[in-house]
Amino acid sequence: MPAHVLILGGTTEARRLATGLAARPGIRVTTSLAGRVARPGAVAGEVRIGGFGGAEGLADWLRTHQVDALVDATHPFAEAITAHAAHAAAATGVPAVVLRRPGWRPGPGDRWHDVPSLAEAAETLPAVGHRVFLSTGRLGLATFAHLTDLHFVVRSVEPPEPPLPPHTELVLARGPFTVAAETELLRTHRIEVLVTKDSGGEATAAKLTAARELGLPVVVVRRPPLPPGVTAVPDVAGVLERLGLSPA
Template sequence: MPEVLILGGTGEARALAARLADDGVDVISSLAGRVRNPRLPVGDVRIGGFGGREGLADYLRENGVGTLVDATHPFAARITPNAVDACDDADVPYLRLARPAWEPGPRDRWTRVPDIAAAARAVADRGGRVFLTTGRQDVSAFAGVDNAWFLIRVVDEPDTALPPHHLVLRSRGPYTLANERALIDEHRLDLIVTKNSGGSLTSAKLHVAAERGIEVIVVDRPPEPAGTLSVSTVEEAMERVRGLLG
């Protein structure tokens, strides 16, 4: 019976699973299955959804889960409220592990927008040569933008509508400053679109944008459920989980 269920898919989730396993804690990691060949964490893994709040609550009860750690991506907006509610239903402690958001520095030219639709409108207003790094599920929002050329960087090939002028680049981070400088120069990119995912794996493009004076359209994170127990590092999560498991 797993003592800890990690809702994963992030580097922090994999690191936490490894740390807990080293401590002798039974861990099972759950991945949504949206990436075809995900990086798998240490320990047992299940892939696919639970069937919403009710299905997750049933899983927690039936499998004797002692603690749920929600270490999903900051933009996985649907699973987090479902997990909070399911833990309430099943009387299982809930912990949110979410990496800190990026913050602009003095040299950054950020335009912050509330969602992907607003990002697409901002690109349509500007045109140019766009580095689109929001993930394959959001590419279709830019399909109607015909006055810009897009370099679309994704892990898996998009299966939705694409903008008329584009090149798809399949790639997986982490990315270095040298790599991002070369890519931006090669394709003469003058606008970057990203979600505020936080972390170091994909932040190099922001540093290059600041160096070059390139504008970055940054999609703000969806709000987290109010009143939840939340930490921002794997070390903090380890301490909290130890306490929750007694």
């Protein structure tokens, strides 16, 4: 049984894992948050805020704090920290596991346009629709700033930093969202196309159902691949199994 588990967090699954581990006698759990959100949700156990200084800095932290297991439960698009975690685990010999909820898949009636990046999404938009619900978070919005002929509704937890597209309405909200609320938002703003990252999970999936029911196209930015040799488990139960722990 690991005595000290470091969770690279920021997701709902990371909080669930921290809660489960913190309740087990003999396990110290520390969750590391990037600090990009000023008021993150409550997390069980110990919490640290900020980066490590790259893969070498993370490896030093693992050694200094006698970490027995590392869980990368960051957002599926946190490509750099996932690469750093893989490198640090290999350098220190600390067992590591990646927790990634399954991605979304289109169903009957969906009109999805799969793209590999935000840049490709921006290139696709003018041919798909001119009133855009941009639900990709507050980072990376500069990619769309040159689209001066399009109208954007941008939703994020906290206000994004410029540059933004010149015609932008900002909606500050934190999920989960209901299908009814998402449908009302799309109708109220006369949205013609939805843009989203393939973050997976149920907390923000309602917008996809709403878009399907309204017959709207969806531009879906697919996840970056995991580092070579790295595999992921889809849920907290899979992490516990990897750590040699029985389900609660």
